[in-house]
Amino acid sequence: MVDLPGPKSKFLQVRCPDCPNEQIVFDHASTKVTCLVCGATIVRPKGGKAEIRGEVVKAVE
Numbered sequence: 001m002v003d004l005p006g007p008k009s010k011f012l013q014v015r016c017p018d019c020p021n022e023q024i025v026f027d028h029a030s031t032k033v034t035c036l037v038c039g040a041t042i043v044r045p046k047g048g049k050a051e052i053r054g055e056v057v058k059a060v061e
């Protein structure tokens, strides 16, 4: 789990917890994000910074 301080919102490349798919997600997502391949929940909104369920591969500038 990567915890980067700072008010700036970021896009993250995240690997699905259930399959090898990787996709770009917003780390302050206000809606649930599901894997485009298998449908697993990747990001859960949490009122502010979202909870990332997959593995964060890298931040996307």
Ligand SMILES: [Zn+2]
Binding pocket: 016, 017, 018, 019, 020, 021, 035, 036, 037, 038, 039, 040
């Ligand atoms: Zn998946």
